[in-house]
Amino acid sequence: MTRAVYRFVKYTTRQDPTVEPEYSAECVAGDEQPCGASSGPHAHPSNVEDWMEAHLKETPHRHYRRRIDDFAEFVPTDELPPDLEPAKVNRATP
Numbered sequence: 001m002t003r004a005v006y007r008f009v010k011y012t013t014r015q016d017p018t019v020e021p022e023y024s025a026e027c028v029a030g031d032e033q034p035c036g037a038s039s040g041p042h043a044h045p046s047n048v049e050d051w052m053e054a055h056l057k058e059t060p061h062r063h064y065r066r067r068i069d070d071f072a073e074f075v076p077t078d079e080l081p082p083d084l085e086p087a088k089v090n091r092a093t094p
Contacts, residue, residue, distance in 0.1 A: 011074040012065045020069040029061035041069075077094075 015021070023045045027035035039051035045068075052064055 009079040012077050013072045013074055016071040016073045019071040021068055023066070023068055025064045025066045027059075027061050027063070028065050029057060029059075029063040035059070035061055085090050 020042040020043055024041050025036040025039045025048045029035050037055055039048050042048050055061060
């Protein structure tokens with residue numbers, strides 16, 4: 001007979017502090033088709049705004065899709081007691 005003991009841990013999500021978010025924009029202006037010009041990823045939103053302003057000066061396009069991509073991680077909401085291991089399995093011998 002096999003027996004298992006499961007310990008459930010509550011988790012929450014948060015922005016991963018080890019990775020910086022990325023900012024980007026794509027031009028969606030156009031009569032029949034969107035322009036599609038893209039700023040590419042940047043480390044700061046002001047760089048994306050600068051790209052949008054430069055694109056506006058080159059074209060009459062005023063509509064953009066802005067994106068902020070961050071990275072998330074799951075972290076336990078409660079710390080486990082020091083003598084327990086997560087997902088520890090006890091097996092009984094037959």
